[in-house]
Amino acid sequence: MTDYTHTGLELVGRHVPDPGAGPFDNAQQASAMGYDTLNPVSGTYEIGVVIEGAFVPIVSEKASLIFDRIDSAKQQAQDAAAQQTAQQTPPAATGPQAGVQPTEQQSVEPAAEQSAMQTGEQQPPQQQG
Amino acid sequence: MPRAVVLNTASKSSTTGGTFADTLTANSGDTLTIPNLQSGQGKIVSMWGIDSASVAEIALTDGRVESVHDPQYGVRFNLPATAGGGAGKNYALPMITPPNYLDVFTGDTLAFTVTSTAADAVMVSWLTEYQDLPGVQASFANWQSVMANRFTEIGVACNAVASGTKGAYGATRAANADDTRWTGGRWYAIIGFTVQLPVTTISFKGPMWGNFRFGLPAGLVTVDTANYFLDLNRLYPNEALIPVFNGYDAGSVLLEVADAAASTSPKVDIIAVECKNNPAVG
Numbered sequence: 001m002t003d004y005t006h007t008g009l010e011l012v013g014r015h016v017p018d019p020g021a022g023p024f025d026n027a028q029q030a031s032a033m034g035y036d037t038l039n040p041v042s043g044t045y046e047i048g049v050v051i052e053g054a055f056v057p058i059v060s061e062k063a064s065l066i067f068d069r070i071d072s073a074k075q076q077a078q079d080a081a082a083q084q085t086a087q088q089t090p091p092a093a094t095g096p097q098a099g100v101q102p103t104e105q106q107s108v109e110p111a112a113e114q115s116a117m118q119t120g121e122q123q124p125p126q127q128q129g
Numbered sequence: 130m131p132r133a134v135v136l137n138t139a140s141k142s143s144t145t146g147g148t149f150a151d152t153l154t155a156n157s158g159d160t161l162t163i164p165n166l167q168s169g170q171g172k173i174v175s176m177w178g179i180d181s182a183s184v185a186e187i188a189l190t191d192g193r194v195e196s197v198h199d200p201q202y203g204v205r206f207n208l209p210a211t212a213g214g215g216a217g218k219n220y221a222l223p224m225i226t227p228p229n230y231l232d233v234f235t236g237d238t239l240a241f242t243v244t245s246t247a248a249d250a251v252m253v254s255w256l257t258e259y260q261d262l263p264g265v266q267a268s269f270a271n272w273q274s275v276m277a278n279r280f281t282e283i284g285v286a287c288n289a290v291a292s293g294t295k296g297a298y299g300a301t302r303a304a305n306a307d308d309t310r311w312t313g314g315r316w317y318a319i320i321g322f323t324v325q326l327p328v329t330t331i332s333f334k335g336p337m338w339g340n341f342r343f344g345l346p347a348g349l350v351t352v353d354t355a356n357y358f359l360d361l362n363r364l365y366p367n368e369a370l371i372p373v374f375n376g377y378d379a380g381s382v383l384l385e386v387a388d389a390a391a392s393t394s395p396k397v398d399i400i401a402v403e404c405k406n407n408p409a410v411g
Binding site for chain 1: 181182218248288289290292293294295299300302326390391392393394
């Protein structure tokens with residue numbers, strides 16, 4: 001039997017930006033504070049648990065690295081969705097027959113083949129005795 | 130015999146990934162090329178680096194067998210970026226540490242090729258000591274001369290921040306921008322600094338050091354920075370490696386921060402010994 005005083009703790013995360021680190025209205029304000037971007041992702045990101053209303057941090061990481069990972073994950077999800085969509089969509093017709101309906105293609109192809117046979121273009125060379 | 134200690138940094142903010150598939154480029158104002166030296170020789174006395182999110186391996190070459198073993202992979206360094214409790218939590222890992230060093234020669238060009246994971250930021254910084262760099266008489270002291278002139282000690286805040294571009298230097302911030310207590314006419318020997326957030330590299334630059342950078346790492350492994358220059362001097366007892374400037378020039382002492390994360394604000398407190406007379410030697 002365990003003697004846990006708290007179970008089922010809620011795991012939460014929060015961004016703790018650097019005080020005075022923007023977002024800035026203009027480059028002059030950002031520059032005065034040393035930043036070269038108007039909306040720097042500053043400070044830390046804390047992951048922790050809530051115990052009787054108190055936040056207890058378990059791990060703290062630079063916020064920009066966490067948000068980089070979030071952006072990267074979003075981009076990967078978008079790329080995967082786009083790839084899946086591309087695989088499900090039949091390839092668009094290309095070349096000289098683009099836009100021609102399949103039924104028309106079927107009616108055209110035998111005729112073209114017949115024409116080729118008539119002109120001997122597709123005939124194998126006859127061996128000379 | 131003008132000597133200098135120079136910091137350079139090379140980085141890539143987003144690698145393509147793969148086996149030695151990426152090459153680092155010098156940061157703005159820095160160079161991979163060894164300048165013309167009267168003695169023809171210098172030595173890299175310290176080097177550190179980081180991958181922002183994954184393990185990485187860096188190969189340092191310069192095409193001269195007197196410096197590195199061979200031009201294929203030269204000196205390979207692993208970066209256990211995930212060792213400190215999670216990916217990217219180290220911020221700076223040692224690659225060359227005193228008293229070891231790497232010889233470099235006039236005209237050589239360093240090359241850093243990297244094995245990494247796609248979209249990582251990778252950066253490497255290094256300190257090179259030149260015994261005779263023409264045009265420079267950098268102001269450095271040794272611990273004995275600092276102690277001989279010691280008056281008081283001071284810690285001064287300077288809130289330099291890193292660039293929004295990972296690996297790049299942020300804007301310069303003067304040593305007196307956030308704390309103006311430097312006294313004109315007094316000499317200050319910088320023995321180190323402390324930070325609130327670990328970062329890969331902090332650079333100092335000023336006319337008293339030939340307008341070349343020098344600096345140090347402040348990552349998880351190397352965050353014991355309060356005595357960094359003093360410790361460096363202990364490891365090279367015959368060298369003067371403690372930077373010195375006059376309080377009148379505090380506005381010309383410029384700090385810059387480069388980090389594998391964007392917009393890091395480490396909150397630097399510079400630890401310096403105030404000296405009655407100039408302790409610089411050499």
